[in-house]
Amino acid sequence: MSDDGELTGRTLVGGYVVGQKIAAGGMGAVYRATQQGRERPVALKVLHPHLAHNAGILERFRREALAAARLSHVRILSVIDFHLEASPPYMVMPLLEGRSLQDVYRQEGPLHWARMARIASQILEALAVAHGAELVHRDIKPANLYLTSAPKAPDEALLLDFGVAKLKESDEFDRLTRTGELIGTPLFMAPEQARGEAIDGRVDLYALGLVSYALVTGRVPFPDENPAQLLIAIQSMDPKSMLELVPGVDPGFASVIHKSIQKHPARRFQSALEMRAAMLPFAAHAGVAAATPPQASPDQDDMNAPTEIMPPREEPQAPTSRAPQRTAEWQGVMPEQLPPIGVAPASAAPNFAAPPTRGGLQMKHVFILLALLFSLATTAALALGGLYYYVTSRSERPAGGVVAPMPAPPGGQQTTSPP
Numbered sequence: 001m002s003d004d005g006e007l008t009g010r011t012l013v014g015g016y017v018v019g020q021k022i023a024a025g026g027m028g029a030v031y032r033a034t035q036q037g038r039e040r041p042v043a044l045k046v047l048h049p050h051l052a053h054n055a056g057i058l059e060r061f062r063r064e065a066l067a068a069a070r071l072s073h074v075r076i077l078s079v080i081d082f083h084l085e086a087s088p089p090y091m092v093m094p095l096l097e098g099r100s101l102q103d104v105y106r107q108e109g110p111l112h113w114a115r116m117a118r119i120a121s122q123i124l125e126a127l128a129v130a131h132g133a134e135l136v137h138r139d140i141k142p143a144n145l146y147l148t149s150a151p152k153a154p155d156e157a158l159l160l161d162f163g164v165a166k167l168k169e170s171d172e173f174d175r176l177t178r179t180g181e182l183i184g185t186p187l188f189m190a191p192e193q194a195r196g197e198a199i200d201g202r203v204d205l206y207a208l209g210l211v212s213y214a215l216v217t218g219r220v221p222f223p224d225e226n227p228a229q230l231l232i233a234i235q236s237m238d239p240k241s242m243l244e245l246v247p248g249v250d251p252g253f254a255s256v257i258h259k260s261i262q263k264h265p266a267r268r269f270q271s272a273l274e275m276r277a278a279m280l281p282f283a284a285h286a287g288v289a290a291a292t293p294p295q296a297s298p299d300q301d302d303m304n305a306p307t308e309i310m311p312p313r314e315e316p317q318a319p320t321s322r323a324p325q326r327t328a329e330w331q332g333v334m335p336e337q338l339p340p341i342g343v344a345p346a347s348a349a350p351n352f353a354a355p356p357t358r359g360g361l362q363m364k365h366v367f368i369l370l371a372l373l374f375s376l377a378t379t380a381a382l383a384l385g386g387l388y389y390y391v392t393s394r395s396e397r398p399a400g401g402v403v404a405p406m407p408a409p410p411g412g413q414q415t416t417s418p419p
Contacts (some may be wrong), residue, residue: 036097075126087224117282126159131201140207209260
């Protein structure tokens with residue numbers, strides 16, 4: 001079998017007859033399939049054969065299958081079967097019809113705040129289940145939030161891709177990440193996650209809040225021309241108020257979002273259920289969203305100007321509302337990440353290849369390098385200051401080290417300075 005994973009027409013272990021390929025990425029491909037005996041349509045996520053011999057990638061693939069299989073909820077795309085010993089390894093998921101929020105934004109532009117509140121409320125249901133099972137998703141982003149296109153049920157949201165989920169207090173996770181690799185999507189990464197510290201479910205709430213902010217305002221909240229600048233901004237910069245960027249946004253909704261993206265975890269919502277309770281009153285207004293599409297403020301400054309993370313490689317489809325200010329191709333740091341899994345798009349959409357891996361140091365090491373340079377600069381400044389003091393003090397003393405007498409005061413009495 002070729003390395004490109006072309007399986008169409010084959011019957012895999014477990015009785016799955018493989019049909020058309022519907023998505024592909026650096027780590028694998030997704031196919032339509034039919035389960036023999038039950039004649040039900042499913043989606044197969046297949047690992048590329050040449051990666052099946054990589055122990056680290058195979059372990060991550062296994063973790064994704066186990067994490068999704070242990071969760072059962074209407075808002076979570078579950079794994080219904082998997083065969084990791086097969087050649088190639090694959091997992092089985094329900095076949096869906098719909099679009100990711102990444103595609104929604106690319107095709108329609110920024111979302112109305114009430115529509116986003118309804119979607120976020122549903123995703124928070126899924127996060128509550130995952131966190132209750134001690135799983136932290138760690139990669140909440142528009143591509144992993146999916147809207148099914150069920151009749152008379154618009155915007156039914158699902159949470160996808162637990163490929164980088166963390167099992168709380170997991171020795172296995174510590175072993176997998178002991179190299180210091182940053183796992184997740186940097187743009188939506190909570191400050192403590194970016195620092196490599198211990199995390200909990202509040203990093204998912206932060207990411208969902210930041211995704212909501214970006215999709216409603218149409219703006220990337222932090223400058224991200226390079227990883228070092230982005231990581232520094234995550235730690236030190238507060239996004240501009242939504243009230244300044246989006247005319248007509250509900251102040252209460254904006255308050256919920258800004259609370260969820262506080263730098264310190266203790267200042268955020270402490271659970272998915274708490275955040276959902278705060279979001280639900282604004283989700284109730286979702287019925288007006290379609291009639292009143294948002295208009296992001298045209299006023300921009302250098303710090304908050306939209307940033308193209310990855311420009312489209314081909315012309316996107318014509319939007320049904322106003323043109324988006326920027327692309328929604330928010331990507332992660334792992335080139336092997338796949339597009340939405342278990343998904344059959346309702347309509348063909350342009351494919352975006354994973355961005356090339358940037359060279360140089362890992363992002364986590366940038367802070368260490370900056371701290372080292374600062375320390376060296378401080379030491380040099382102190383040394384130069386000491387040398388300058390020594391030279392100037394020597395130049396002011398007379399030869400031989402004898403102190404010159406003071407001028408005689410009136411009355412003829414002479415005084416000298418003490419030896």
